[in-house]
Amino acid sequence: MSDSEEESQDKQLKIVVVGDGASGKTSLATRFAQEAFGKQYKQTIGLDFFLKRISLPGNLNVTLQVWDIGGQTLGGKMLDKYVYGAHGVLLVYDITNYQSFENLEDWFSMVKKANEESDIQPVISLVGNKIDLEHMRTVKSDKHQRFCQENGLISQFVSAKTGDSRVVKADIVNYSQDTVARTVNPPRSSMCVVQ
Ligand SMILES: Nc1nc2c(ncn2[C@@H]2O[C@H](COP(=O)(O)OP(=O)(O)OP(=O)(O)O)[C@@H](O)[C@H]2O)c(=O)[nH]1
Numbered sequence: 001m002s003d004s005e006e007e008s009q010d011k012q013l014k015i016v017v018v019g020d021g022a023s024g025k026t027s028l029a030t031r032f033a034q035e036a037f038g039k040q041y042k043q044t045i046g047l048d049f050f051l052k053r054i055s056l057p058g059n060l061n062v063t064l065q066v067w068d069i070g071g072q073t074l075g076g077k078m079l080d081k082y083v084y085g086a087h088g089v090l091l092v093y094d095i096t097n098y099q100s101f102e103n104l105e106d107w108f109s110m111v112k113k114a115n116e117e118s119d120i121q122p123v124i125s126l127v128g129n130k131i132d133l134e135h136m137r138t139v140k141s142d143k144h145q146r147f148c149q150e151n152g153l154i155s156q157f158v159s160a161k162t163g164d165s166r167v168v169k170a171d172i173v174n175y176s177q178d179t180v181a182r183t184v185n186p187p188r189s190s191m192c193v194v195q
Pocket residue numbers: 019020021022023024025026027028038039040041042043044045069070071072129130131132133158159160161162
């Protein structure tokens with residue numbers, strides 16, 4: 001391969017999408033990669049892949065490999081292998097399904113464990129999907145924010161159906177500091193990175 005061919009190779013980033021079945025992972029990946037949405041639910045068995053090439057400022061081309069992991073794989077043997085080496089992880093739940101939010105604790109633990117030995121530590125985002133169904137919401141927004149703050153996650157509310165995406169800025173609070181210290185010295189806040 002010549003130098004110029006090598007230079008033109010895109011940087012590849014691995015993005016893994018996890019969360020309960022029917023929370024909308026495939027729909028989000030399809031919305032992102034193909035700008036489409038299908039109403040019909042078709043369970044992902046194992047995993048699926050999507051590729052999307054994006055251009056960043058500075059003439060930098062990046063190919064995102066989106067690994068759409070079937071919700072039924074939690075507890076399965078292959079899951080930590082799928083998640084290992086991810087640059088980014090989306091923890092997806094359905095805002096109208098409280099159980100899908102509660103189960104994120106397990107998904108999050110698995111993501112951390114799978115990457116214990118990895119050189120790359122992924123950027124992790126908490127994604128509340130189906131905000132077009134706001135009237136059916138069962139997971140309060142402050143629960144979502146607290147989970148982000150406690151774990152240093154990026155916060156996002158989206159709808160794969162409409163393509164709506166709201167990135168929420170939140171202070172990251174270090175809860176290990178005692179309350180008095182926090183009252184005297186207000187928490188150092190860093191903005192949750194939002195695309
Ligand atoms: N109203 C609404 N429905 C959605 C949205 N996202 C997904 N759905 C629907 O929710 C159902 C499940 O979506 P999927 O994307 O297949 O869910 P999944 O998380 O990939 O499910 P598994 O493959 O079982 O892991 C489908 O009927 C989708 O059409 C959304 O933002 N709004």
